[in-house]
Amino acid sequence: MININELNKKEAIYCSWGDTVHYNNPLKYFTSCNGSFMIDEKDIEYLDIQMAYSAVNFGYKNSFFNDKLINQINKLPQIASEYLHEDKILLSKRINDSIEKFTNTKGRVHFNVGGSQAIDDSLKLVSINKGSRGVFAYEGSYHGRSIGASSITSSYRYRNRYGEFGNRACFIPFPYIFRSPFPDDPQKAEDYYVQQFERLFESEYQGIVDFKRNETEFVAFYIEPIQGTGGYIIPPKNYFKRIKKILDEYNILIVDDEIQMGFFRTGKMWAIEHFGIEPDIITFGKSLTNGLNPLSGLWAKEELINPEKWSAGSTHSTFGSNPLGMSLGMASFDWIEKKNYEKEITKKGKYFLNGLKELKKKYKVIGDVDGLGLALRIEICFPDGRTPNKELADKIKNDGLSGKIEFNGKKYGLILDVGGYYKNVFTLAPSLEITYDEIDMFFELFEFLIKMNIE
Ligand SMILES: Cc1ncc(COP(=O)(O)O)c(C=O)c1O
Numbered sequence: 001m002i003n004i005n006e007l008n009k010k011e012a013i014y015c016s017w018g019d020t021v022h023y024n025n026p027l028k029y030f031t032s033c034n035g036s037f038m039i040d041e042k043d044i045e046y047l048d049i050q051m052a053y054s055a056v057n058f059g060y061k062n063s064f065f066n067d068k069l070i071n072q073i074n075k076l077p078q079i080a081s082e083y084l085h086e087d088k089i090l091l092s093k094r095i096n097d098s099i100e101k102f103t104n105t106k107g108r109v110h111f112n113v114g115g116s117q118a119i120d121d122s123l124k125l126v127s128i129n130k131g132s133r134g135v136f137a138y139e140g141s142y143h144g145r146s147i148g149a150s151s152i153t154s155s156y157r158y159r160n161r162y163g164e165f166g167n168r169a170c171f172i173p174f175p176y177i178f179r180s181p182f183p184d185d186p187q188k189a190e191d192y193y194v195q196q197f198e199r200l201f202e203s204e205y206q207g208i209v210d211f212k213r214n215e216t217e218f219v220a221f222y223i224e225p226i227q228g229t230g231g232y233i234i235p236p237k238n239y240f241k242r243i244k245k246i247l248d249e250y251n252i253l254i255v256d257d258e259i260q261m262g263f264f265r266t267g268k269m270w271a272i273e274h275f276g277i278e279p280d281i282i283t284f285g286k287s288l289t290n291g292l293n294p295l296s297g298l299w300a301k302e303e304l305i306n307p308e309k310w311s312a313g314s315t316h317s318t319f320g321s322n323p324l325g326m327s328l329g330m331a332s333f334d335w336i337e338k339k340n341y342e343k344e345i346t347k348k349g350k351y352f353l354n355g356l357k358e359l360k361k362k363y364k365v366i367g368d369v370d371g372l373g374l375a376l377r378i379e380i381c382f383p384d385g386r387t388p389n390k391e392l393a394d395k396i397k398n399d400g401l402s403g404k405i406e407f408n409g410k411k412y413g414l415i416l417d418v419g420g421y422y423k424n425v426f427t428l429a430p431s432l433e434i435t436y437d438e439i440d441m442f443f444e445l446f447e448f449l450i451k452m453n454i455e
Pocket residue numbers: 053114115116117119142143144145224228229257258259260261285286
């Protein structure tokens with residue numbers, strides 16, 4: 001068995017804290033995983049309801065993916081990225097096809113390593129097409145922590161102390177129904193948030209438009225269709241269509257960040273498909289490889305990314321087109337093709353959300369629950385049902401990680417992730433392969449943790 005005390009001593013000396021959030025107290029180690037579960041050094045199983053920030057949508061140790069990876073290791077594990085290999089071309093086509101299906105638009109795919117790098121590439125692409133001007137992004141947005149990505153991520157904390165690299169985005173309020181002036185009326189909330197954005201285009205004195213040249217200071221809008229780290233916030237149905245109308249008038253691009261919500265998290269391949277708009281650029285990462293390889297990328301319309309505009313070497317990374325990642329990307333598409341995810345995830349998601357609604361009725365500290373497919377949220381509040389309660393959310397999370405919850409005569413743990421503007425929201429991203437029994441198990445484990453903390 002690993003010696004946690006000894007490892008902690010070494011961690012305190014040798015490890016930077018800068019590359020991790022270092023939230024958990026005590027620090028938590030895992031030694032293995034399987035399906036929907038992580039397993040610790042004492043062989044205790046933890047039901048994982050966040051799947052590595054939605055990077056492992058198809059389940060841990062999924063043999064379909066592991067076999068493909070091993071096969072690729074034995075065939076062509078590395079290649080310098082100036083050379084080509086079959087899967088790179090075929091995966092690009094499959095991603096293109098999945099997007100062309102709902103946009104009816106031709107485009108191209110570009111790869112890199114990690115979500116933040118894909119976002120940085122998209123910023124370059126916007127710049128090349130529109131000039132180095134500002135972009136809109138949302139309050140509560142998270143697009144990564146490289147210098148470029150943090151300039152469009154809402155937290156000043158991620159930019160503070162790093163100087164003035166790149167343009168800071170203009171942050172627009174996200175349509176957050178529960179915390180809007182109209183929490184019980186989604187239509188009014190939608191109108192309210194659309195009007196707030198519309199107002200910026202009323203006259204030159206709102207600071208956005210030069211009407212004499214018919215130009216805007218902001219040339220692209222970065223969106224997460226469901227806000228991820230911001231708390232799995234689901235916008236009202238027609239909100240994006242109405243925003244897109246305004247953007248079209250001023251030729252402003254939409255960059256759709258699907259890094260967390262893509263690959264059927266919401267019951268559709270791309271989350272934006274729920275909202276009836278066609279983005280100009282789409283970024284993806286995480287579950288593209290079921291979390292087994294840090295491969296990411298972007299798709300863009302042909303007119304933006306054709307080789308005359310976006311010439312060879314516009315970005316480059318040694319591992320950008322790595323064959324292990326490409327074969328895993330192909331495996332994801334093969335896996336999805338075998339499934340009937342749209343139907344299955346919608347059904348499982350409804351079942352999950354109904355259970356959450358039942359819990360909300362029982363416990364006043366649950367202020368809001370919502371979900372789209374298997375992207376679900378639980379907002380923890382004080383008993384008034386509104387005031388955010390970060391301390392309680394942290395306690396529930398830490399107790400889940402203690403691995404001491406009694407279930408069917410055995411001890412288990414529960415892995416929850418806390419997000420949201422006030423760090424009081426459990427952002428639930430279970431494996432898309434989670435069983436109904438495991439969903440029921442979640443309800444029992446979670447209720448145990450709530451009871452333990454409010455009684
Ligand atoms: C929506 C979104 N964009 C970008 C990123 C950054 O991706 P990475 O952590 O791989 O750099 C994340 C990560 O959580 C994300 O959720």
